[in-house]
Amino acid sequence: MINDLWYKNAVVYCLSVESYMDANGDGRGDFEGLTRRLDYLQGLGITTLWLMPFQTSPRRDHGYDVSDYYNVDARFGTLGDFVEFTHGAEQRGMRVLIDLVVNHTSDQHPWFQSARADADSPYRDWYVWADEQPPDAVDGIVFPGVQKSTWSFDKKARRWYFHRFYDFQPDLNTAHPMVQAEILKIMGFWTQLGVAGFRMDAVPFVIGTKGPQVRKPVEQFDMLRDLREFLQWRQGDSIILAEANVLPKTDLDYFGDEGERMQMMFNFQVNQHLFYALAAADCRPLVKAMKQTKPRPSTAQWGTFLRNHDELDLGRLTDEQRESVFKAFGPEKNMQLYDRGIRRRLAPMLEGDRRRIELAYSLMFTLPGTPVLRYGDELGMGDDLGLPERVCARTPMQWSTEPQGGFTTSDKPVVPVISEGPYGYQHVNAAVQRRDPNSMLNWTERIVRMRKEVPEIGWGEYEVLPVRDPAILAVRYDWRNNSVLFVHNLSDTPREVALSTGLAGPEGRVLINLLTENHSNAAEDGKHHVLLEAYAYRWYRVGGLDYLLKRSDIETPARA
Ligand code: GLC
DSSP states (O other): OOOOOGGGGOOEEEEOHHHHOOSSSSSSOOHHHHHHTHHHHHHHTOOEEEEOOOEEOOOTTTTOSOSEEEEEOGGGOOHHHHHHHHHHHHHTTOEEEEEEOOSBOOTTSHHHHHHHHOTTOTTGGGBOEESSOOTTTTSSOSSBTTBOOSEEEETTTTEEEEOSSOTTSOBBOTTSHHHHHHHHHHHHHHHHTTOOEEEETTHHHHHBOOSTTOSSOOBOTHHHHHHHHHHHHHOTTOEEEEOOOOOGGGHHHHHOTTSOSOSEEEOHHHHHHHHHHHHHTOOHHHHHHHHHTOOOOTTOEEEEESOOSSOEEOTTSOHHHHHHHHHHHOOSGGGEETTTEEOOOHHHHTTTOHHHHHHHHHHHHHSSSEEEEETTTTTTOOOOTTSOGGGGGOOOOOOOSSGGGGSOSSSSOSSOOOOSSTTSTTTSOHHHHHHOTTSHHHHHHHHHHHHHTOTHHHHSEEEEOOOSOTTEEEEEEEETTEEEEEEEEOSSSOEEEEEOOOOOSGGGGEEEESSSSOOEEOOTTSOEEEEEOTTOEEEEEESOSTHHHHOOSSOOOOOO
């Protein structure tokens, strides 16, 4: 197979236009500002941008409540500014993914306004209604503590409407053929304006059956194939990256047995167990999560991430595991959210300890899949726990030591810039870090560059190497006649590990370190005896650096 599937070896960067750069001085970011920062993103080595919702919206849920799918919210600019942005990104070799939020609309959307006002409205059936309050109205709440119910009474319609999320986000009746046609139209529209695909919001809910009689939603997986086919007919190399926090046993239902559904999904299973591994210095549950999520069609890919714009959801861990993550990374109630997660940013969770931050990132970059970074994490930005819910980790990007961190000329940014304490923009910002060769920013740039030169991670088969110490994770990838090997020490004490590369033949005797001069030669017993400092990570090429001379054009049989 020719390696044309760009998402297999991409580096994705997730940002919200609102928080990135304010060019018009109104205190919130906009497309013009973002376009001016494209050179920064290109310099960092980002290949793909994922933009959170920027369409017209009351923005009561950060834009995940859309009131016009075919427009840019006037606060961020115009469709013209959007096209300037996608054009600028394309000129710099970056692809753009945007959020596709079609499980629900805003209650201000004209479709909902029409649906509630008139029983004969063509949009009435675009939403999900009940005459009486359904008995399970308090089940399946997504934001416990904030959201009270999944059914609310609408005074105008004099009926109950279904909302999986907040009450201002009425669910679309996604089983309705007209709604389905509209979703395709939305995808077609933005594709025409230069996007390379979509991060699809809340996929299990979009395809789940909805209605007052539905006790347990049943996913209509065929819908995924329709979406994907339409998109690929329009633009062959477009993809959908699905947000589906589901159990591994349904992964293949989302990817499709033949890879005919979603090209990518976020790996929530690995994400949660990775945080447990970091908290407890115990990789065993992580390895199990990796094995459970290993089977996938060859064209499918995982999105690997640490933090995103939501809380770190720990709902899939056992109570004990969750407790140990809370204890390590979010001990105070105010750091936790929705009874299941932590709302902090990565750097403060790891106490700003560079060794631990690098370790976490090194893991993210070398676990099977395509890495997805969160804006500001490349600087080690912090959070503002004084802000409500998930807003605490959505503060403006910190560009410089200038007022408001160089984010805006306004003295009243809509979301305040972090300006106090060790994470204040005075200390943590791009301008200062650019000048410092050892900064987090320059470290990130180097690791991104190296990650792109190790396509084995995105494309290859992998094997977790047996080591006795649960604090050590050793993974080898094989692809096209080459192998790479990664070793991580998750504990706060030095460790020595005896490793066998698992490869037959002489080449496994030499490990070339890709990041330092600290290479390894096998001892007489054939094993590599690697000394690892606390929180250390090693990136090795097996055999030597002539790998590009040795790379084959086709898959070679398993090497072990
Ligand atoms: C997804 C988004 C989240 C949003 C919700 C409702 O979970 O990631 O931010 O609030 O969907 O659209």
